[in-house]
Amino acid sequence: MAEALVLERKGELALRDIALPDQLRPQDVRIAVHTVGVCGSDVHFYTHGKIGPFVVQEPMILGHEASGIVVQTGSDVQHLKVGDRVCMEPGIPDPTSRASRLGIYNVDPAVTFWATPPVHGCLTPHVIHPAAFTFKLPDTMSFAEGAMVEPFAIGMQSALRARIQPGDVGLVTGAGPIGMMTALAALAGGCAKVYVADLAQPKLDIIGAYDGIETINIRQQSAAEAIAEATDGWGADVVFECSGAAPAILGLPALARPGGAIVLVGMPVDPVPVDIVGLQAKELRVETVFRYANIYDRAIALIGAGKVDLKPLISATLPFADSVAAFDRAVEARETDVKIQIRMPEA
């Protein structure tokens, strides 16, 4: 039995004891969790009880953005030792599946992912995890930054799929947490400049404070006009669609340069109209993103080297005992908060 933040059912959270498996396989490590970020998907399970086909039918521990300290290692584990500061990749594939053998284990249908029903998450003091998906943090990174690796990894996957060329002009539509992560990943990943478009000025102010990021408030000027001005009418080399909003998606062809790329990061719930002839007229390439694969080491390298600073995106840190309050704040403060983190008691 261990204490954990349990989503009992839609709308009902409890900090309570729950029975958890406790078997450490030879290739596993046991980790004392230190910090856990609250993700929009955690909040969505809380408020809606489901995301697409994933429905909460049994009580489930929330949380999947975590850092911690190794407290026990399985007999086969070589690259980690007790005391190592780490962060954990929350999705575990079948390593011999066809997708895994291809290196795209993120799209392995057999993958299990923390806090995606029926799999428990990590908002509990100790977790057991495969060492292969547990990554050592460099001394230059705090636990709080370690718990930011997961959301940043999605931005990194987006930047990777974009195949950025050094000096590209990037454009991000939608300044939510993932839009911000994507903008920073694109900038660190080779863009000369990244424009971020949204209609919420407070969010634009947060991301616009970074060197190399310029913001477009689409209440004042359309993203198409702004990017045309900025690029002599040529368009952005890479457009990252992070809003999931139908009008933004319909307007994508106008934003990219001939031969450019569009990365679809935002997830519109239902099918939305796409201007296919518009995409064709510029022969645009459209990439899609699903979680990430082989990204954690790259994300840690960039954060650890100081090329990406995620600390300004941590809006608040609450103790584990206040986990329910942390989630209630995350539900309400969507306009002003970027990331809320929860710190475990022993941390």
Place this chain on the structure above:
Amino acid sequence: MAEALVLERKGELALRDIALPDQLRPQDVRIAVHTVGVCGSDVHFYTHGKIGPFVVQEPMILGHEASGIVVQTGSDVQHLKVGDRVCMEPGIPDPTSRASRLGIYNVDPAVTFWATPPVHGCLTPHVIHPAAFTFKLPDTMSFAEGAMVEPFAIGMQSALRARIQPGDVGLVTGAGPIGMMTALAALAGGCAKVYVADLAQPKLDIIGAYDGIETINIRQQSAAEAIAEATDGWGADVVFECSGAAPAILGLPALARPGGAIVLVGMPVDPVPVDIVGLQAKELRVETVFRYANIYDRAIALIGAGKVDLKPLISATLPFADSVAAFDRAVEARETDVKIQIRMPEA
């Protein structure tokens, strides 16, 4: 003055004399046209008077799929000589534009294209053309095959954008002329097998007669079911959407394997609903196609080497004098004809 097949206005064709520029620049060649294919876009200008933003406002010569014989060479021309049998790329870009310098001259906004208003086409006995966009035919290729290079080039561009890997399973939705060209290009371009799905059995019979092509009549079985059966539920490596039909486009995610590619070749007139989350769940790459660039030499190499045989797709050949009849047949016989060609009198 020269005789030509002139589209006077929507619905009205005339074989008549028309004044044409006659200046041969140093980098040009003059070509006696031999064979010209009738394209769906020629027919569409005839029946509708416009395609998207391109409106026929002045009499315009039709035709852009052509082969012929060089009869005069400009002073700078080196790789061609009088008597050479050739085919011609109908789109001429500004060679110093930004897109052209990048090698993607097909998306150069300044490109001029035969029989796209206000530019005249080639259904006339002689044309002047830049030597750089005129390609010598090998002895193994007939003029009829030479005039098939243009539509095949679109299939080739689709195959190129797909980035086929040797042994891929391909799937083409839509068995119109371009769907057939794409299937053959994908097969020659490395696919182990290409499935073609349509609801018109006569078309499926034509393309299904090729080794390596298998057909799916979607009146009998959905493309998704058929491809799942054929691939143990994994999906096609590359899906070429050539129908432009909204239901086909909506259903694309089910057809491709995790990490696979979709190439959008068909052009739906209006925006159509796309299942973006479905694309993301498999992290599919979506490519689009606009005409072609740097394709003619590759297309000629494959046809000339005998790896692709386009002759079975030539449904009929009519003399230039019967050009109007040829177009009227093309309007009516859409279900049974693949390609109608017009042969010039001196040929």
Place this chain on the structure above:
Amino acid sequence: MAEALVLERKGELALRDIALPDQLRPQDVRIAVHTVGVCGSDVHFYTHGKIGPFVVQEPMILGHEASGIVVQTGSDVQHLKVGDRVCMEPGIPDPTSRASRLGIYNVDPAVTFWATPPVHGCLTPHVIHPAAFTFKLPDTMSFAEGAMVEPFAIGMQSALRARIQPGDVGLVTGAGPIGMMTALAALAGGCAKVYVADLAQPKLDIIGAYDGIETINIRQQSAAEAIAEATDGWGADVVFECSGAAPAILGLPALARPGGAIVLVGMPVDPVPVDIVGLQAKELRVETVFRYANIYDRAIALIGAGKVDLKPLISATLPFADSVAAFDRAVEARETDVKIQIRMPEA
């Protein structure tokens, strides 16, 4: 105890009983071996006792190109059942290693490979193998063809690394077994035509009998001259160096077109001089090949679909009882044989 072809030490082969592990893990299958091809590396271990760092220090069973029939399946195996006709990928990586997670398990330092010291090969009636590396043969493929998948996989890996574009002109230097496999893979993989250069006419005759392959006897004309003639002085799009010979490697820059690719398949024992400035002047890309990853399904798809016919490359088939004779023939008949296969007694 099982009978096996055992390399006792350099130069000494014996067909004798040997103790073998017999534990079937849940993810394994047991296979009755049917046909095994003799590879140059098997022969090299026989004649030299080592290849590079791999030294035969204990008696080792030879053979790694095999097909067979599943006779038992582990409890977790889903895609195979008893009676399935299969071929086997001889290299088994650590599936959770860094290289494996990236999809490049062929360069995982932990990989074990049949008949590479100290790992036993498969020239024995039964083998136990992971189901994930065991591939079902289609009805259209014989066991003999199944045992050709392994050497063909190297050609396929070469074609994959080349990133062939549809209609490319390929050139293979060196018409040994791997050169032939590479030529056929490149042709099936999208090349319009593949030229093969060697100085042994008998080998050129064998590979030159295929449609789409043209041969260059470099005793009569240099490969550079021949390819320049064939391509109007432009060069081959992709050059596959399969000879491992120093003069061929030094002369590579002259063979490729500006911006083309060179794939280094042949393995020169020692460092050899490379004309780096020559490579740079055409900005060539040089790829290297090490075994293969994620290739077996593609290779089987191409062979099974009839796009590649490897049967003409099987020079002789000997019974298991004559295995030592088969190896002695392989040592001597290098000029005239391409592939010798050994058939197991129950097959």
Place this chain on the structure above:
Amino acid sequence: MAEALVLERKGELALRDIALPDQLRPQDVRIAVHTVGVCGSDVHFYTHGKIGPFVVQEPMILGHEASGIVVQTGSDVQHLKVGDRVCMEPGIPDPTSRASRLGIYNVDPAVTFWATPPVHGCLTPHVIHPAAFTFKLPDTMSFAEGAMVEPFAIGMQSALRARIQPGDVGLVTGAGPIGMMTALAALAGGCAKVYVADLAQPKLDIIGAYDGIETINIRQQSAAEAIAEATDGWGADVVFECSGAAPAILGLPALARPGGAIVLVGMPVDPVPVDIVGLQAKELRVETVFRYANIYDRAIALIGAGKVDLKPLISATLPFADSVAAFDRAVEARETDVKIQIRMPEA
């Protein structure tokens, strides 16, 4: 007649009047040259009279790294106007050649390049240049920085060919001017960290002063050892060979990770031994670099946005009147200077 720095013959420079063509074509601009950098190749022509096949046989104006102000525009020029501050790409291809149509105009055999015999360079007050190869400088860039775009473009081309993925670890062997440019391009282009190895500590001190660059003095520790330590034995994702030194080239396989990339930037005069089996064992990709194509806009974007600061690499600026002295200093001060620039009198 115009004053210019003329290389009369090997070892003899003169600042003197020389006759120059003065015809402005419609697509050209006339530029008042402001700043010109001295390149190693200029110095090499001065000291040796030739580079490879390029031999100085007639007096030739030196200089190809230039910025200036537009003073006249041809009638077709649209994107530039009199008074624009610009820098110029020194190589001009035939825009309709096969290589140019492919977008790889740098390997067009017909390219003419400033200060490469027999083509004059730009160390003269005014030059005429095609507008398509003349690039406007943003207000944030000085003329001195504008004249640094050319050498930086080589670093950028190297970074582009490497296909850096965000968060890669880079390693540069050789800390000459091009090695430094490459390190900065790789860092701005997405590397988390770039290691630079050389034996000259003063150069390492200059490049090591940049954030994100770490240096390896190979007198103290081999590059292989240092990179293994830094990457837990995995190796660099991308290795840029910028020394052109035979021992460095022979040792390349040890530096890269399995599946990594090597970019050959340095130009060894003669063929050098390469460890091909070493490259194959990790299945490394080897890219080569020849000048650059489609790079100027990207380079300017990165410098203009402040992501790359080249000013610390400008060692000295001399007036045009002292051009000969500038060259003599460049010959002698190779160990301590990175870049010497010459400023025109009117600037």
